[in-house]
Amino acid sequence: RKEVEQDPGPFNVPEGATVAFNCTYSNSASQSFFWYRQDCRKEPKLLMSVYSSGNEDGRFTAQLNRASQYISLLIRDSKLSDSATYLCAAFNTGNQFYFGTGTSLTVIP
């Protein structure tokens, strides 16, 4: 079983829509979680960290559910510029960092 699993999508949504991505992790000892954004042919860049019960940054909300071992990313009022691949990542007690396969989002005018 993979350490981190995501639905690869693609998600195609109209501008202004709300979209949510989920990511599950297999290691219950995982300590920290992150969402990265990766544009086509570019390197990943940190979007948000998710350390405890979740956090919000403008239109983006990340949540952690330790009981069910998943994290989520909610994007409200989608913009064309939100089109990208969203990668979730988990850091476990073995100092190992695992990325999911990424979820592709296209926001349509």
Add this chain to the structure above:
Amino acid sequence: EAGVAQSPRYKIIEKRQSVAFWCNPISGHATLYWYQQILGQGPKLLIQFQNNGVVDDSQLPKDRFSAERLKGVDSTLKIQPAKLEDSAVYLCASSSLWTAVEQFFGPGTRLTVL
């Protein structure tokens, strides 16, 4: 502040040839990571250094891949000999602490093995 530097940006080789990639992390970052990202997949950690010591290399195919960070600053990743399935983007990242803080990625080296 300068970001993570990698070179070359692109490399095309034939199978069974050797290739080396170079990474210079952000100044002062003790932790350095090498990832392999195959098209359509997420980055896969190959090796993680803390200063010049290896923290994790469990997913590094050691029969053909090697990496070093001799002075605890820049690093090289080598593939010898290359196979077709090694075609991927090789990403280098660095972070200031080894306990789960933001990783900063370089632009990557896109390797094509023919």
